[in-house]
Amino acid sequence: MKRDKHEPPAAQVRALTARGAVLLWLSFLIVCALVISRAHFSADLSAFLPSAPTARQRLLVDQLREGIVSRLILAGIEGGDANTRAEISRGMAAALRKDSRFVSVNNGESVTQARDERFVFDHRYLLSPAVTPQRFSADGLHRALGDSLDLLGSSAGLMTKALLPHDPTGEVTAIVDQFAGDAQPVSKDGVWVSRDGSRAVLVAQTAAAGSDTDAQESAIAAVRAAFRSAASGMAHASSCRLVLTGPGVFSVQTRDTIKHDVERLSALSLALVVGLLLLVYRSPRTLALGLVPVLSGVAAGLALVSLVFGTVHGLTLGFGTTLIGEAVDYSIYLFVQSARPSAGPEARASLHAWIAAYWPTIRLGMLTSVCGFASMLFSGFPGLVQLGVYSIAGLVAAAVVTRYVLPHLHRRAIAVRDLSRLGARLADAARAAPRLRWPFAALMIGAVTALVLHRGQLWSHELSALSPVPASSQALDATLRADVGAPDVRYLVVVSGTSEQAALEGAEKIAARLQPLVDAGALAGFDSPSRFLPSDATQRARLASLPPANVLEERMRSALADQAIEVKPAVFAPFIADVEQARNAPLLRRADLRGTSMGLAVDALLNERSGRWQAMLSLRAPNAASAATPNARPSPSQGTSVDEPDLDAKRVEAAVASAHVPDALFVDLKREADTLYIDYVREDIRLSLAGLAAIVALLFAALRDARRVAGTLAPLMAAVLAVTAGFALAHEPLTILHLIGLLLIVAIGSNYALFFNRRDAASPTGSSAPSQGIAPQTLVSLLVANLATVAGFGLLAFSRVPMLESFGLTVGPGAMLALLFSAILAPRAPQATGCASFTAAQRKRNTA
Numbered sequence: 074m075k076r077d078k079h080e081p082p083a084a085q086v087r088a089l090t091a092r093g094a095v096l097l098w099l100s101f102l103i104v105c106a107l108v109i110s111r112a113h114f115s116a117d118l119s120a121f122l123p124s125a126p127t128a129r130q131r132l133l134v135d136q137l138r139e140g141i142v143s144r145l146i147l148a149g150i151e152g153g154d155a156n157t158r159a160e161i162s163r164g165m166a167a168a169l170r171k172d173s174r175f176v177s178v179n180n181g182e183s184v185t186q187a188r189d190e191r192f193v194f195d196h197r198y199l200l201s202p203a204v205t206p207q208r209f210s211a212d213g214l215h216r217a218l219g220d221s222l223d224l225l226g227s228s229a230g231l232m233t234k235a236l237l238p239h240d241p242t243g244e245v246t247a248i249v250d251q252f253a254g255d256a257q258p259v260s261k262d263g264v265w266v267s268r269d270g271s272r273a274v275l276v277a278q279t280a281a282a283g284s285d286t287d288a289q290e291s292a293i294a295a296v297r298a299a300f301r302s303a304a305s306g307m308a309h310a311s312s313c314r315l316v317l318t319g320p321g322v323f324s325v326q327t328r329d330t331i332k333h334d335v336e337r338l339s340a341l342s343l344a345l346v347v348g349l350l351l352l353v354y355r356s357p358r359t360l361a362l363g364l365v366p367v368l369s370g371v372a373a374g375l376a377l378v379s380l381v382f383g384t385v386h387g388l389t390l391g392f393g394t395t396l397i398g399e400a401v402d403y404s405i406y407l408f409v410q411s412a413r414p415s416a417g418p419e420a421r422a423s424l425h426a427w428i429a430a431y432w433p434t435i436r437l438g439m440l441t442s443v444c445g446f447a448s449m450l451f452s453g454f455p456g457l458v459q460l461g462v463y464s465i466a467g468l469v470a471a472a473v474v475t476r477y478v479l480p481h482l483h484r485r486a487i488a489v490r491d492l493s494r495l496g497a498r499l500a501d502a503a504r505a506a507p508r509l510r511w512p513f514a515a516l517m518i519g520a521v522t523a524l525v526l527h528r529g530q531l532w533s534h535e536l537s538a539l540s541p542v543p544a545s546s547q548a549l550d551a552t553l554r555a556d557v558g559a560p561d562v563r564y565l566v567v568v569s570g571t572s573e574q575a576a577l578e579g580a581e582k583i584a585a586r587l588q589p590l591v592d593a594g595a596l597a598g599f600d601s602p603s604r605f606l607p608s609d610a611t612q613r614a615r616l617a618s619l620p621p622a623n624v625l626e627e628r629m630r631s632a633l634a635d636q637a638i639e640v641k642p643a644v645f646a647p648f649i650a651d652v653e654q655a656r657n658a659p660l661l662r663r664a665d666l667r668g669t670s671m672g673l674a675v676d677a678l679l680n681e682r683s684g685r686w687q688a689m690l691s692l693r694a695p696n697a698a699s700a701a702t703p704n705a706r707p708s709p710s711q712g713t714s715v716d717e718p719d720l721d722a723k724r725v726e727a728a729v730a731s732a733h734v735p736d737a738l739f740v741d742l743k744r745e746a747d748t749l750y751i752d753y754v755r756e757d758i759r760l761s762l763a764g765l766a767a768i769v770a771l772l773f774a775a776l777r778d779a780r781r782v783a784g785t786l787a788p789l790m791a792a793v794l795a796v797t798a799g800f801a802l803a804h805e806p807l808t809i810l811h812l813i814g815l816l817l818i819v820a821i822g823s824n825y826a827l828f829f830n831r832r833d834a835a836s837p838t839g840s841s842a843p844s845q846g847i848a849p850q851t852l853v854s855l856l857v858a859n860l861a862t863v864a865g866f867g868l869l870a871f872s873r874v875p876m877l878e879s880f881g882l883t884v885g886p887g888a889m890l891a892l893l894f895s896a897i898l899a900p901r902a903p904q905a906t907g908c909a910s911f912t913a914a915q916r917k918r919n920t921a
Contacts, residue, residue, distance in 0.1 A: 143283025164303025814883025822891025
């Protein structure tokens with residue numbers, strides 16, 4: 074851009090303006106690159122959960138992000154023989170237990186069993202629910218001692234005989250009975266194995282939350298390294314392989330799959346677009362400049378999302394692929410519609426003429442897209458807001474660069490191939506297209522009929538519809554969960570309190586109301602933190618039930634009378650001493666449980682959030698045992714949905730209400746997730762309708778003609794209707810991602826419809842000839858732009874990520890239909906010489 078000192082002042086001003094625009098654009102790209110280089114990318118599905126949830130939704134969000142189920146990694150060791158698998162399991166567990174990234178590692182070895190047994194024995198009078206004043210009365214001791222003596226002749230006689238001098242009342246047995254309903258994995262060779270014995274299984278709980286994808290990736294790498302280390306050097310370990318599952322594994326796999334698909338599909342999409350444009354443009358330089366708006370739009374979108382949200386979701390990153398096909402349209406319009414055979418003043422005049430004639434239409438099309446995406450900014454779901462921010466920033470940046478930067482970068486004549494024949498054929502096709510209006514009307518009637526007939530199955534009603542987890546991974550997860558009896562939290566009762574003690578006391582009141590349901594078979598059981606850490610009030614009450622040594626000794630003499638087996642009172646001297654010691658011992662504290670499996674349970678079920686304490690009671694449905702099969706449903710934190718255990722929610726809610734515990738909440742996470750998703754869809758539909766209303770208002774303000782507004786919207790609505798009917802006929806329920814795709818059809822197709830409904834179709838040479846219908850060179854640009862868009866979106870239909878696949882299956886066909894319907898519904902144009910004048914201009918350029 075060297076400035077000539079003999080140039081007139083106006084030209085010098087234009088040169089300075091051009092230089093300033095280019096420098097400003099380059100500076101903008103540098104800033105975007107710096108921001109993107111520091112961006113954090115995530116595939117956490119909880120980004121598409123509400124930002125201002127209800128109490129139940131907040132619990133769902135917390136479980137998805139930080140709940141105990143979200144922290145579990147389930148490992149299976151397959152192949153080889155049973156002994157080899159057991160040895161590898163032991164080696165892996167030993168290595169992982171030394172790793173600070175894990176808070177617990179369980180594979181069936183009795184590593185903590187001795188510690189757990191000692192803890193239960195030492196604190197039996199604080200933990201046993203059977204410790205009451207009546208239990209330690211003379212009659213109560215007589216009955217308890219009689220029960221213990223009766224056990225001497227049973228299969229538990231050996232253990233009872235060892236404990237009898239210290240625990241004649243059977244408090245250890247009472248505590249152990251609380252865990253009798255828990256599912257226990259099968260053990261072989263000292264480790265857990267699958268139900269069919271074909272694999273060794275192991276469960277690791279990570280210190281990091283399931284939503285921390287980077288930490289989960291590090292933990293998964295540690296598990297794989299432990300497997301390789303344990304298997305190395307073993308004779309029969311070469312045939313063994315490791316399989317992993319769990320929410321953290323799914324999160325990492327989803328992120329990697331999205332990354333891989335985005336890279337692969339972006340490369341293929343770019344290759345197709347480049348190949349297409351090489352068929353149209355004559356020079357690689359023009360091709361490179363045509364991609365400038367695309368790169369600028371992607372950079373602007375990612376940079377703004379990173380600045381506003383701090384994290385770029387993988388789904389948003391996938392939009393980078395789609396923007397290739399849409400943003401390149403602007404440069405195609407510029408280069409094809411303003412192509413001139415020579416350089417110099419004539420070429421510059423052509424550019425200025427294009428800006429005057431066509432830029433208002435392109436700008437209006439861009440603004441309609443912005444209106445559509447702006448509706449997403451008001452969503453209560455951060456994921457949708459992020460998509461809206463990205464799309465708006467990308468489209469605006471691409472359009473602005475096309476208008477204010479590309480004309481200055483491309484100072485030479487814009488060279489394209491001789492497209493006169495194609496233009497002539499497209500012009501003939503455009504004039505013939507209105508003849509298809511009757512078949513078009515029949516197609517619309519059929520589409521409406523299909524939607525009416527399938528209206529009940531049109532939308533998916535489950536959050537699992539958004540699951541990016543393949544069915545094979547879900548099946549493996551269900552199998553491993555059944556093998557190890559991993560927690561499958563669906564039903565919870567949550568008690569909130571201002572302190573840890575308040576939460577524990579509330580949990581105890583709820584547990585007292587739930588126990589009758591367990592006794593009646595309405596519940597299979599439940600877990601409560603108060604089972605392992607009773608409240609101070611309960612502990613004091615139990616200690617108060619223990620009589621002084623002299624009183625207890627006298628009562629024991631009475632209890633020994635008339636027993637089936639004669640036992641001397643001196644045998645129970647250890648019992649008298651233990652009770653006296655317990656009476657004077659300090660209360661049990663949370664720190665005392667560290668290093669035991671019970672401590673891990675309390676950590677999972679009792680926590681503090683934002684100054685409030687929460688105690689969670691996990692409920693097991695009556696047929697939960699039958700659900701724990703290879704076909705059982707994975708955890709709700711995975712977003713999957715198969716057959717569910719049944720539970721009488723009304724009886725549970727009534728029991729919780731009868732406890733009169735403030736802020737106690739019964740939650741069915743599956744039902745809450747599905748309700749959340751339905752609300753999600755309803756909100757998205759409302760926002761989409763609001764966006765459509767904004768588009769209509771914008772078109773009315775710009776076109777000031779109701780017929781032209783209707784003519785612009787009709788082909789877009791018809792394309793949306795046809796695509797939606799196609800999904801209905803294919804029995805493919807729509808999700809919010811399809812809805813976003815339908816919105817994209819309107820956003821992209823608006824450019825086509827506006828061009829076909831232009832009032833003034835003057836050529837970019839500046840001719841003021843009356844309109845003779847859409848110009849052939851414009852038709853060529855629309856066809857090329859449409860093919861580029863389909864290349865960008867259509868490839869997403871081959872993605873392994875359901876989210877991206879939905880966009881491809883929706884927008885690819887929709888974009889083609891929007892162009893076709895725009896031609897069919899375009900205002901009829903008289904026969905004219907527009908095609909001949911275009912052909913003559915092309916031939917003149919070729920001769921030059």
